[in-house]
Amino acid sequence: MKDNLQSNISKNRRLLSGWGNFSKSTASLFYPETFGAEYTLPQGTCLARGLGRSYGDAALNEQGNLLMTEKFGRILDLTPSGVLTATAGSSLEEIIRYCLPKGFFLPVTPGTQYVTLGGCIAADVHGKNHHIDGSFSRFVEKFTLMLCNGTIVTCSPEVNAPLFHATVGGMGLTGIILEVVLRLIPVETAYIRTHYRNAKDLSHNLELLSDRSIEDRYSVSWVDCRAGRKNFGRGVLMTGRHAGKEDLQSIADPFVIPRKREISIPFYFPDGLLNSSTARLFNACFYAANKNKGVHIKDYAGYFYPLDTVKYWNRVYGKRGFIQYQFVVPEDSGRRSIGKILQHISDEKRGSFLAVLKRFGPGNDAPLSFPKEGITLALDIPMRDPGLISLVEKLDRIVADYGGRVYLAKDSLLSPEMFREMYPRFNEWLAVKREYDPHCRFDSDLSRRLALHDL
Numbered sequence: 001m002k003d004n005l006q007s008n009i010s011k012n013r014r015l016l017s018g019w020g021n022f023s024k025s026t027a028s029l030f031y032p033e034t035f036g037a038e039y040t041l042p043q044g045t046c047l048a049r050g051l052g053r054s055y056g057d058a059a060l061n062e063q064g065n066l067l068m069t070e071k072f073g074r075i076l077d078l079t080p081s082g083v084l085t086a087t088a089g090s091s092l093e094e095i096i097r098y099c100l101p102k103g104f105f106l107p108v109t110p111g112t113q114y115v116t117l118g119g120c121i122a123a124d125v126h127g128k129n130h131h132i133d134g135s136f137s138r139f140v141e142k143f144t145l146m147l148c149n150g151t152i153v154t155c156s157p158e159v160n161a162p163l164f165h166a167t168v169g170g171m172g173l174t175g176i177i178l179e180v181v182l183r184l185i186p187v188e189t190a191y192i193r194t195h196y197r198n199a200k201d202l203s204h205n206l207e208l209l210s211d212r213s214i215e216d217r218y219s220v221s222w223v224d225c226r227a228g229r230k231n232f233g234r235g236v237l238m239t240g241r242h243a244g245k246e247d248l249q250s251i252a253d254p255f256v257i258p259r260k261r262e263i264s265i266p267f268y269f270p271d272g273l274l275n276s277s278t279a280r281l282f283n284a285c286f287y288a289a290n291k292n293k294g295v296h297i298k299d300y301a302g303y304f305y306p307l308d309t310v311k312y313w314n315r316v317y318g319k320r321g322f323i324q325y326q327f328v329v330p331e332d333s334g335r336r337s338i339g340k341i342l343q344h345i346s347d348e349k350r351g352s353f354l355a356v357l358k359r360f361g362p363g364n365d366a367p368l369s370f371p372k373e374g375i376t377l378a379l380d381i382p383m384r385d386p387g388l389i390s391l392v393e394k395l396d397r398i399v400a401d402y403g404g405r406v407y408l409a410k411d412s413l414l415s416p417e418m419f420r421e422m423y424p425r426f427n428e429w430l431a432v433k434r435e436y437d438p439h440c441r442f443d444s445d446l447s448r449r450l451a452l453h454d455l
């Protein structure tokens, strides 16, 4: 009976990678459209995978099963006050398309809309407003979760609270998130009133980012880490708030944004095309194009998701791929720790094409949630040679010594020891994992690498 019920599921074995195209592994793929009470998990280890936008090995499960949630996306309800119910495979892009014309937007969004609700909870994603609003889970009223024995339970900060907090940031290792209830925020338009401010060097950049007198809800700073000595760490702070109708003068419909031409990268660029010199050039052009822009109006996609206009942009790094190194360090040591890290990268002549700083407010109750109070920096670095691995080990040491941590949704290289140092509440998480998944049915390449399954 149960086998028959799985007939709506297709299965094949495939080599998949994280978004950085560096971590790769082969798994059996399943594409369930529903997860009813009759659904049986396939034999072997299982892991849910959303749209595969985590950069490293968090959504990979070598020799196990991946439950691909892309066909499991449905918007079920939106109340007049903006409370959304949707299945976990729904992408943020689908949610925006449905909810924005009704006057609601996501309370927290990462830098791409091609991620699922399940992926956002499992990584407890943050946006440009963490210093004001916290991370994604703060707006999750509840979700249902399929456990390793097939039971479906409801989790919220009040009901099954330990399981709720272990699933938030738990990278898919507690179960499969099924139905999510999320509080959206009301907006008057689909536009953002942005303010760009130039920063002449790294100290100025950090000073602007920490300026409490800037009241905009969103804040992010781009850093030119290839600029010469005097301008090292210069950049542009881009703050923003949802525009009101009064901010839009020549725009007829406040919820309609112009259609953008989508560019697609059809093949992998040759390895080595992106190097220290091209990084310097790209960064100099970006600075020239964005400095002195002051206050202006941008549509939400241009402000939140600039990279989404280039489909498969990750292929520009070539087949060897790249890593995104993202860490958070306490604000008071930010200049020293971030300066040291950028210096190490620069000394090794490794170009970072994209480097962005954000400010985090306090963390939350989830033991593996990444954000904690401080400054976070994300750097894209091409995987040119194995030397990058030893560089990252050095960077991890600096981050840990300053009391910081690395983001698991981006990570591919952290060691188990370093992970435990950076996530001191790991044992709280492990106690919940042991209770609900004692035989590690939910497993992943990340979990094996970091020995999270070492029960």
Ligand SMILES: Cc1cc2nc3c(=O)[nH]c(=O)nc-3n(C[C@H](O)[C@H](O)[C@H](O)COP(=O)(O)OP(=O)(O)OC[C@H]3O[C@@H](n4cnc5c(N)ncnc54)[C@H](O)[C@@H]3O)c2cc1C
Residues within 6 Å of the ligand: 019, 047, 048, 049, 050, 051, 052, 053, 054, 055, 058, 059, 069, 088, 089, 109, 110, 111, 112, 114, 115, 116, 117, 118, 119, 120, 122, 123, 124, 125, 126, 127, 170, 171, 172, 173, 175, 176, 177, 178, 307, 409, 410, 444
């Ligand atoms: C261009 C770009 C910009 C980004 N910007 C940000 C940012 O600003 N802030 C930020 O926080 N992150 C950011 N990210 C990272 C991204 O938001 C996270 O990695 C997110 O988890 C990806 O969602 P996904 O649906 O693609 O999940 P996947 O990458 O497929 O999976 C990620 C994790 O979620 C788990 N998971 C997925 N679905 C479920 C489910 N239904 N049940 C249980 N577990 C599940 C997987 O097992 C895995 O551990 C960015 C990524 C890209 C590519």
